[in-house]
Amino acid sequence: MLIMIGVVLVIVTIIAGVKFAQISAMIAQAKQPLPAAVVTAMQVPFDDWQPTVTAVGSIKAVRGVDVTTEAGGIVRSIGFTPGQEVAAQALLVQLNADSDIALLHSLEATADLAAIVLKRDRAQLAVNAVSQAQVDTDNADLKAKLAAAEQQRALVAQKTIRAPFAGRIGITAVNPGQYLNPGDKIATLQTFDPIYIDFNVPQTQLEAIAVGQKVSVTADGLSNQTFTGRVSTIDTRFDPTTRNVTVEAGVANPGKNLVPGMFARAVVDSGAVLRYLTVPQTAVTYNPYGTTVFIALSSKNDKGEDVLTAQQTFIKTGPTRGDQVAILSGVKEGDLLITSGQMKLKNGSPVQIDNSAAPLNDAAPTPQEH
Template sequence: MNKRAILLVAAGLLIFGAIFAVKYLQVRASMAARAMTAPPPPTVSTATAQRETWSVQLHAVSTLRSAQGIVVSNEVAGVVASIEFESGQSVAAGAGLIVLDDSIERAQLAGLEASLRLASISLARAEELRTQGSNPQAELDAARATRDQAAAAVNEVHARLAKKHIAAAFAGRLGLRRVSLGEYLAAGSEIVQLESLDPIYADFGLPQQELARVKPGMDVAISIDARPGRTFHGTIEAIDPKVSTDTMNLRIRARVANPDHLLSPGMFASVDVALPESLAVLSIPATALAHSPYGDYVYLVEHTSAGTVVQQRFVKAGPRRGDQVAILDGLTEGAEVVSTGQMKLRNGIPVRINNAVLPDNNPAPAPVEG
């Protein structure tokens, strides 16, 4: 009985060992097969570093302001009798905005106009009598003075009436209404903001050493975050003759056409002044430039007998123009660099190039109209 049990145990161990050996060999074979099957190389697009000539530009920041902008207010006190505008409305110069109650002035005007008519009749009679020698010159002079005083009183009331009718001083766009019908307004109360929007001004500063390079009439390009992809063009209109003692900068004003009212006063803008100079640069697509704590770098493509590989190359980047960036050091003309797909790369790995779809590479991209 003991011998039989021993044989059964031995047989079981042999079977278990055989199964373990088979599985071990299968796992080893699978691991070897996976090791021999390398993952496909990452796919990238590439671009060539090109020698180009760029115009020289000066960069500045600006806050846009209207050519004319005021808070409309009343010169005389009164109760709002009529409101003749809507918030946000565009108005022409002279358009009526509000009317203050003028009933007292109109009543005064009626009485004064009657007095003026009577004074005019008296003057005409005095002139006729004077021609006949029936009255002294003093009476004629008194009648003329009375008529003139009556006319002046009428004109005064007309002036007071005009001040009760508040109108737009210039064409522009109104802001939010700040008064209500029937409200009593003290003199100088704020009624509504009025801003002229076309043209619009971009005031900016440049270092004083640029004075000799910047002249009125030079072209400027304006861009704002609120209008991505759009560039607005204008010209330098004036340069302040005095340098700011706070910043030591020149104050410069550019005039920018704004027929569609896409720009608004108070917007923060980026300004580029085009100078009549040129700069030879080595340019690549801005998408090819990557960043690290150690500096800017690109992946340089190398075609070897073993295949296509990439090498990390640190470079010194310069100014940007649209979709391009200038490389000041680290690349040579004609060098092929990875333009998209850098996130999956590391130094020395093979890659597959597919340039069917390339990133934008335009130094002056045009806006896409929606």
């Protein structure tokens, strides 16, 4: 029995010794300082923010029309080249008007004869050779014949199709010798400078839009080009389905690069310039219990060395633009804000700053392709 008790005591002593050694090693390891987490950081600056309203819209010509013909006829000649700039009243298409001109000359001759008859009868009326009724009939006959000639003159003018305003003429499918019916399309005529952009603004942003505000316009395919203009008109009613209102802005287009029908983006400057503490959006962590950031604070470790530690703090955010977000409260100018790598941090975690791969901080980013 004593031997058995001794063996059990020896086994318990061995087990206790092993556990003691393990626990001591764990305690020693726990007392070792944590390795510093590599993060990126920046000092929080103030920046100017221009409040804007951004929308997408379509380019529309200030003047644009499908040129058609009022009268039918065979095309005798075409006076333009598709794609060229034409002046107001420039000849576009001449229809065959020979028979109409001949009829006009006949009607003019008839009117001239009626004028002679009226003059002769007035002279005879002076000597009582004819009655006043005859002179009145001659006068009415002259007016009727002049009106018929004027009507025919207008018909002849309709056979000459001219540009109603200056602009760029589009592609045409009309050829000499082709017969055109009244209303047939000849080509599209558009004025390119200035030009309009129509875009929709939701009801909640209507107060930020006013006639005369500056508008910046960009379009796909026109890289690095920004066109400026002013809000010219706000529609008088909202769309009952979307609750949006159409806004029209006139845009200078001296190079005539903006073309009617293009998709474009409009940015309207609204209100005075504001100043906000501005940081990259990657620095902000959004949680159900609040919005937080980590600030790197300088402190001394057990050895008296200067180290940086992370301190989490709650903030209130404001508007966003591009890669940036405005901070309304929670940090102050000059704070060393951790902009990336904060997912592995907690309060008091040591950090090491390496900005070689800092996140983007662009107010107006563009897609990057590599």
